[in-house]
Amino acid sequence: MSENDLNADLRSAERRLQAAQLSADTTELDRLLDERLIFTGPDGVLYGKQDDLDIQRTGEQALTQVTEEELTSIVVGHTGVTWFLGTLAGRFKGADFTTRVRYTRTWVHTDEHGWRLLAAHVSNA
Numbered sequence: 110m111s112e113n114d115l116n117a118d119l120r121s122a123e124r125r126l127q128a129a130q131l132s133a134d135t136t137e138l139d140r141l142l143d144e145r146l147i148f149t150g151p152d153g154v155l156y157g158k159q160d161d162l163d164i165q166r167t168g169e170q171a172l173t174q175v176t177e178e179e180l181t182s183i184v185v186g187h188t189g190v191t192w193f194l195g196t197l198a199g200r201f202k203g204a205d206f207t208t209r210v211r212y213t214r215t216w217v218h219t220d221e222h223g224w225r226l227l228a229a230h231v232s233n234a
Contacts, residue, residue, distance in 0.1 A: 112184055119182050119189040119216060122224035126214075127193070131175045133165045143217060143225040151210075151231050174198035174207070189216040189224060194234055209234045 110118070122141060129137035139162060146158040164170045179194040191214045198207040215228040 115184045115189070115218065116182055119184055119191065119218075119224050120180060122216065123180060123182065123191045123193065123214065124177075126226065127175045127177065130165075131172050133168070133171065135162050135165050138162060138165060140222070141224070141226055143227045146226055147228050149230040151233065170199065170201050172197060172199035184218075187218045189218065190214065191216065 125137060126141050128134070129141065139158075142158045142161060144158055146161070148156045148161060150156055174197060176196045177193060178196070179192075181192040183190050191212070193212040193214070194210075196207065196209050198205075200206070210231050211234040213230045214226055216224045217227045218224050
């Protein structure tokens with residue numbers, strides 16, 4: 110697969126992740142999240158794959174909006190990085206929220222799994 114094809118495929122994986130987050134699709138999230146995932150949340154705490162899946166399964170987080178304003182991506186070898194800028198809305202641990210955020214996500218590509226999210230960081234934008 111060419112670098113352009115890998116980049117297009119990476120952007121598709123990013124958008125599948127957004128859709129899975131919006132619909133709380135833990136089956137798709139399980140496919141897209143690497144077992145070694147480390148996510149730095151807006152509170153500065155580190156979370157893993159199981160934390161992300163659990164918060165979706167329990168309904169502690171329920172997104173009602175994921176609006177992408179900008180998506181930038183780069184692929185180098187089997188590593189990709191996406192930068193998402195947009196607005197999220199929903200409920201988190203019982204409280205309604207709407208916030209504009211910037212995600213930086215690092216992805217790894219394998220023949221077996223395609224693109225999987227390895228590391229992520231979110232901050233207010």
